[in-house]
Amino acid sequence: MTVDGDEEEPVGGNRVIARRYELTSPIGRGSMGEVWSGYDQRLDRRIAVKLLPAAKLAESDDPQTLTKRFVREAQLTAKVEHPGVPAVHDVGTEGDELFLVMQRISGTGLADIIAEHAPLSVSWAVSVAAQIAAVLTSAHEASLIHRDLKPSNVMIADSGTVKVLDFGIAAVLEGGHTKLTRAGDSMGTPSYMAPEQAMNNTATPAGDLYSLGCVLHELLSGERVFDAPGAPGIVHKHMSVPPTPLRECGVTVPAELERLVLDLLAKNPQERPEDAREVYRRLLPYLPAPEDSASVPDNGDPTTPYRHPHAPRTSRRRPESTGAPEEVPLADPRKAEERIRSEQQRANELVDEGRFTQAAELLRSLLLDRSLRRQLTPDRRTKIRSNLATFHFLGGDYRAALEEYTTLLAEFDDDSSVPITSVLECRFMAATCRTELGEDQRAARELRSLLNDYLRLLPSELERILEVRVQLATLLSNTGETNAARELLRQVLAAATTEESALHVEQARRMLARLDELGR
Incomplete structure (x- = not known):
């Protein structure tokens, strides 16, 4: 466990x-503290x-056990090396608090998807369940149970990758570690809890499979397996009442898929599938087949990893909203300013510290906030977006920078008042x-066109013209057009007449x- 010193002073109010x-x-609260x-x-x-604050410890009747469980969460999660489990970066103490640093996931909670879209199609539901089964396979092979x-x-x-979160109450199957659930505790959620877990707190891989059956039933039907006014009533049904088959609930599913759900929901753990690997195997016939595709968008579709395995993504960020601005009330003018x-100002400070990712996100959050639309005039938005593009560029995120520069150029096309210097830059x-x-090829085409426009419209911009020539010559030499590259370099040597041109002259000579x- 990493132990650090005193807390550093807040930066920028954080x-x-x-x-x-x-x-x-804050993102939310989990079973083991704030996130x-x-x-x-x-x-x-x-x-x-994830933070386990001192106040949370003070509320517990057994702070020592709570602390051990928090540390074990970091160790258990780090032990499962699978794309479906968020990576653990660090764990440590800060004063009287514990912290766990993890990969931040950009995506949507499955509970929100169910609330908005359930029942889901067979391909969506099975794609989610199959990915969960793959995670459970890795976890169970590492002697871990989610619970x-x-x-x-x-x-x-x-x-489209499904991520399984919160291994905070996971139990260890084999020896070597103390099980950190005290006698009398029933860890889990009644609506998804296996009968044996509810009865005597028994944690086995079969219990995770039962929970997976509950999730898959809900994905396909839009309803939980059992419902009742309170937790005792729900637990009683899980222990004593047979689940209603999906097709009797009016859900159109293949008979064998319905059979799998019922097998997962068997009261007797011995009657459930042998392991998570078998569950995955039985889901295979209903997974979407691979498709031919050069690239796929990042759109949160869980079928994507199966339809386009290992295909490159076309975007790593969510698009800006195009909804009507009237839907969001205007911010208070003084507070908005x-x-x-x-x-x-904070973004500029972050750039000075070399923290380009955070600086860029601050500016992007301004552009996305439609409550600021009165303050963010077109000219002001352009300046912010220009800085955003620059921050991405300085941070080496050229794809994100290109997206912003492309957006700026589209905006410039609609505004004849933009200076030609800004457009060419x-x-x-x-x-x-x-x-x-x-x-290289597209860049060379754009630089050729740009060079012609500089010579025609801004011939006095000598340093930029020399820079474009050198950059274009580099591209042409890389693609075998050495004669054209040599000509451009000779033009640099002939046109360089100022001290500021020395760098370009040296580059051209080299x-x-x-x-x-x-x-060549």
Whole structure:
């Protein structure tokens, strides 16, 4: 376990723990404390931080056991190496508190999906269940049981990968560790709890399979297996009442899939499928088949990993909303101005510290907040987006930077008042992003066009013209157009007349010498 020193002073109004993890906003509460969204200042990446506050410990009648369970959550989760389990980055103490640093998942909770869209199609429901079964296979092989599998502990990432969360009450199957559930405790959620778990707190892999059966039934039918006014009534039904087959509930499903759900919900653990691997095998016939695709969007579709296995993603972020702005009330003008100024200032400070990811997200949050639409005039939005693109570029996220530069150029097309210098600069940055991304041919086409426009419209911009020539010559030499590259480099040497041109002159001479050396 990592033990750190005293708490660092807050930066920009946010709390920093362990001298590197900045907490930005609460996400929610789990069975083991608070969960916060945050940033790792050292690695400039998004994180989620689970805190077990001192007050939470004080409320417990057994703080020592609660502390051990929290630490065990980190150890157990880290032990399961599977794409469907959030990665654990760190665990430690901060004063009287414990913290757990995890991968932050961008996606949607399965409980929210059920509430809005259930019943789901067979392909969606089976794709979710199969991915959960794959996670359980890895967990059970590592001698771990989840014990509280339910929709609120499952997320579907934007990529379509299903993530199983909160191993906080997991039990250890084999020796070597003390089981951290005290006698008399019944860990789990009544609506998804296996009969033997409810009766005597027995934790086995078969109990997780029962919970999976409850989830799959709910995905396909839109209803929980059993419902009752209180927890005792729900537990009684799980222990004594046979589940209603899906087709008797009016759900159109294949007979064998219905049989699998009933087998998972068997009262006797011995009558359930042998293991999670068998569940996955029985779900295989209902999974979508692979499709031909060069790329797929990140849209939170759980069938994507099966339809497009290992296909590259077309986007790593969610699009900006295009809904009617009237749907969101306007923010208080004074508070809105204060927020815009303070977050822009904070973003600049973060860039000075080399924390480009967090700086970019601050600016993007301003652009996405429609309550600020009165303050964010078109000109102001353009300036913020330009800074956002620059921050992405400086941070090396050229794909995100290109998206913003492309958006800016589209906005410039609709605004004839934008200075031509701004338009050409934006085009140059977009072409540079394509160069960094390896899109050499398209970047070369854009730089050729850009060079012509600079010579025609802004011939006095000598330094930029030289820079475009050098960059274009580099691309052409890489693609075998060495004669054209040499001509551009000679033009650089002929046109460079100021001290500021020395760098471009040196670059051109080195490139010409290199071409001569290679005989190209």
